[in-house]
Amino acid sequence: MDRENFFSRKAPFLKGTAGKGERLEQIFAANIDNVVIVASANNPVFNNRLIDRITVAAESSHVDVIIVINKCDIGTAEEIEDWKEIYTACGYDVFVTSVKENIGLYQLSEALKNSTNLFCGMSGVGKSSLLNSLFPQLEFKVGEVSELLHKGKHTTVSAVLQKVDENTIIIDSPGIREFAPYGITNEDLSHYFIEFKPYMNNCKFNTCTHQHEPGCAVIEAVDNELISVERYYSYLNILENIEDIPKY
Numbered sequence: 032m033d034r035e036n037f038f039s040r041k042a043p044f045l046k047g048t049a050g051k052g053e054r055l056e057q058i059f060a061a062n063i064d065n066v067v068i069v070a071s072a073n074n075p076v077f078n079n080r081l082i083d084r085i086t087v088a089a090e091s092s093h094v095d096v097i098i099v100i101n102k103c104d105i106g107t108a109e110e111i112e113d114w115k116e117i118y119t120a121c122g123y124d125v126f127v128t129s130v131k132e133n134i135g136l137y138q139l140s141e142a143l144k145n146s147t148n149l150f151c152g153m154s155g156v157g158k159s160s161l162l163n164s165l166f167p168q169l170e171f172k173v174g175e176v177s178e179l180l181h182k183g184k185h186t187t188v189s190a191v192l193q194k195v196d197e198n199t200i201i202i203d204s205p206g207i208r209e210f211a212p213y214g215i216t217n218e219d220l221s222h223y224f225i226e227f228k229p230y231m232n233n234c235k236f237n238t239c240t241h242q243h244e245p246g247c248a249v250i251e252a253v254d255n256e257l258i259s260v261e262r263y264y265s266y267l268n269i270l271e272n273i274e275d276i277p278k279y
């Protein structure tokens with residue numbers, strides 16, 4: 032079918048080729064409505080840098096983002112609440128769930144209805160468990176966290192698409208270890224941090240990369256706690272690792 036959109040990342044380096052050659056684009060899925068980013072409140076530890084890398088790729092692909100903080104039964108309530116607030120303030124829908132204690136599952140399933148949903152996140156955060164509880168007709172394989180993290184191989188090797196009703200599609204993807212958005216330049220990156228938008232136009236220089244430039248309205252907004260400092264650090268972290276894309 033024609034691709035209306037697609038979600039991709041930079042292909043990870045193959046064994047022994049780190050630093051050599053260009054990293055190609057690896058496409059996860061096409062024609063999707065939502066990227067559902069699943070993180071766990073604990074075990075594995077909550078990883079906001081990874082979430083932010085995935086939101087950047089989703090924004091650049093014009094795909095909606097849903098954030099799930101799973102395993103709330105083993106997380107710290109205040110921390111979960113803080114993260115929920117940060118992402119809600121950005122404009123994202125955030126669901127706090129526990130498969131174990133049946134929390135937030137119904138609300139999440141409602142948000143997935145009549146859409147094509149790509150689930151992604153680290154191994155062990157509970158993607159397959161969530162999907163199996165949300166849609167009892169699914170039977171994704173569930174792994175132990177220690178096994179998933181130390182085996183060197185993931186239980187899911189490629190993305191698996193399942194239709195759960197006439198208009199609802201679920202795609203479970205292999206656990207992500209590293210995620211670098213593809214094809215994003217230094218100048219573009221801040222456009223994909225959607226909560227920076229109201230401030231960006233007020234920067235003194237229109238080429239501002241919001242790092243150290245004088246008169247930067249983004250930095251001012253961070254100082255005034257209008258933009259989350261954690262999101263800003265993620266921005267800097269991604270910016271630091273963008274390889275120069277040759278200009279043709």
Ligand SMILES: Nc1nc2c(ncn2[C@@H]2O[C@H](COP(=O)(O)OP(=O)(O)O)[C@@H](O)[C@H]2O)c(=O)[nH]1
Pocket residue numbers: 101102103104105128129130131132153154155156157158159160161172173174175176179206
């Ligand atoms: N405490 C707790 N453990 C969970 C929860 N959801 C999943 N798990 C456990 O986390 C481990 C990894 O789950 P799995 O669904 O395979 O994660 P995936 O790699 O993201 O698909 C399994 O041992 C699950 O039983 C939850 O809400 N709370």
Ligand SMILES: [Mg+2]
Pocket residue numbers: 158159160171172173174186187
């Ligand atoms: Mg899985």
Ligand SMILES: [Zn+2]
Pocket residue numbers: 231234235239240241242244246247248249250
């Ligand atoms: Zn700026």
